[in-house]
Each structure stands twice: as C-alpha cells, then as structure tokens.
Amino acid sequence: MVMLGVFALASAVLSGMTIFNAMRLRNVKLTWKAGRLKGYPLFATLFLFFIVTLGVAVYRLEAEEAFLQLVAYSWIGVNWFVVSFLTSRRYITNNGIVKNINDPSQTIAWHQISDFAEYQDKDKVHYTFIYMNDNGCANSNCCRECVRLELDVPEKQVAAFRKVITQKLGRRFNCCFTEQAGLEQFKLL
Secondary structure, eight states, X not given: OHHHHHHHHHHHHHHHHHHHHHHHOOSEEEEEOOBTXXXXXXXXXXXXXXXXXXXXXXXXXXXXXXXXXXXXXXXHHHHHHXXXXXXXXXXXXXSEEXXXXXXXXGEEEGGGEEEEEEEEOSSEEEEEEEEEEOTTOOSTTSOOEEEEEEEEEXXXXXXXXXXXXXXXXXXXXOOOOOOOSOHHHXXXX
8 A cells, every 4th residue: 555655646746747847838839639549648548447447346336445545546547647648749839849748858949850751641641850869969079860750740730830830940941842752762761
C-alpha cells in the first residue's frame, strides 16, 4: 500500500509539471490531438476504462477493503491520462513546432528547418520536416546531425497550418502546395 501511495504522489507531480509546461507555452497558433485512439492516448484511456469497470465490480461486490486501493489506482489513472493527453498533443507556436511538451529535444525552431515535404494521407496531411540538430555544440567545428520530424496534420487544420508554414518558412522556401512526383524517395530518407 505504501508503494501505491508513492506512485500516486509521483503521478500527481508529473501531471502537475506537464500542466505547468502546457500553460507555459506562449504564442500558440495551432494545437490538435494526436493520440492513437481517435486523438486520445491509447493505454491511458484503456487503463481508465479498466479502472471504471473494476470500480463497478467493487461497488457491486461491496468490497470495502479494496476501495482505498481503487481510489489510488483511479488517481494514478487520471494523472496518467492527463500527462499522456497533453504530451501527445501537437503545438504550433510562433517559435516552432512542439511535438512533446515534456521533452525539449522534440521542440524544433523554425530556423532549424532545412526542408519539408507534404503528402495527403486518408484523413490527414502528413508532413516531413528535415532539420539540423546541433547536439549542444558550442563551436562551429561540431558535426551537426540531420533529423526528420514526422507530423500528421488533421484535415480541418491543414489550411491554418499551411498559413503558418508560409509565414514562417515562406522566405526560405518556395511554398507552393502542389502535387509532387517522386515523394516515395523522400520517404526513404
């Protein structure tokens, strides 16, 4: 029971830090859900569903000794859902693309982007961004790493996302959004 209490406390701390990171983002232009279960995080949602089902069973069996444990697991489940939901969202800001608010290495500034491509998928538009990562090098002799960022933009957000792309990358790229041939080769990079 002590270990369960420690996990409940740790999940609350992690949830609080994630909410703080989400509130700290400035100049958010676009955001959308990117979880696996219709935009919601798969495992956290399934865990919450399991806990609710278990709660109904505990209530029907009138097992009062399991009630405190069920409350702790429910608290952990809610915190896990909040963390998973907020970290799976995609945030487009004035400064760049935030893929995970708890991991600064997954934030890409607009000036880092070297190239990008888009292609239509079923119900979304898929973007591939190529950017240069400095790996924390202070001098110019360091080897820069070329990294890919895959981003699925929902169909209803595509027009607004293209507008942001044109504003932020339009000076460096010719942003004509047309059908491209040979995109399969670019996917293999």
